[in-house]
Amino acid sequence: MELKAGIKIINTVIHECLKTKKDAIVAVVDQNGELVTFARTDGAPLSSLQLAINMAYTATRLQQETQTFSIQLAQKNPEDLRFYNDPKIVTWPGGIPVYDPAGKLIGGIGISGMSDEENIALAHQAREAIKPTPPKPDNSLKLYS
Numbered sequence: 001m002e003l004k005a006g007i008k009i010i011n012t013v014i015h016e017c018l019k020t021k022k023d024a025i026v027a028v029v030d031q032n033g034e035l036v037t038f039a040r041t042d043g044a045p046l047s048s049l050q051l052a053i054n055m056a057y058t059a060t061r062l063q064q065e066t067q068t069f070s071i072q073l074a075q076k077n078p079e080d081l082r083f084y085n086d087p088k089i090v091t092w093p094g095g096i097p098v099y100d101p102a103g104k105l106i107g108g109i110g111i112s113g114m115s116d117e118e119n120i121a122l123a124h125q126a127r128e129a130i131k132p133t134p135p136k137p138d139n140s141l142k143l144y145s
Contacts, residue, residue: 001107006037012129033057048112055095055110066095094119
């Protein structure tokens with residue numbers, strides 16, 4: 001993800017937090033899960049700092065929302081998390097992947113510090129600020145010769 005897009009995401013989150021008088025932490029990572037931008041409002045809980053970064057990382061590395069990953073893991077076996085062998089993988093809702101208009105993964109957003117529902121909604125709102133388009137599912141039958 002380019003820095004310009006990351007800054008726009010950060011500004012969207014900060015503006016919404018100021019408007020709603022809520023506190024949050026936002027992390028934006030590139031397609032490799034590496035931090036691009038990061039911000040926290042003054043009253044955001046310090047315990048959520050690394051969590052927001054890890055949410056963005058997880059959403060990018062797994063190419064799915066952290067809430068979806070959490071649900072899938074709970075339906076299987078929560079102990080399966082250890083098989084990822086990555087201490088940065090988290091199951092807290094609030095991380096979402098970001099794709100460019102062509103459907104290529106460009107990064108992820110992680111928001112922490114509010115309720116799960118608020119974190120998720122704000123992450124989606126922030127993603128919309130840069131107008132990416134999620135990839136369209138390819139349901140076509142692929143034949144290989």
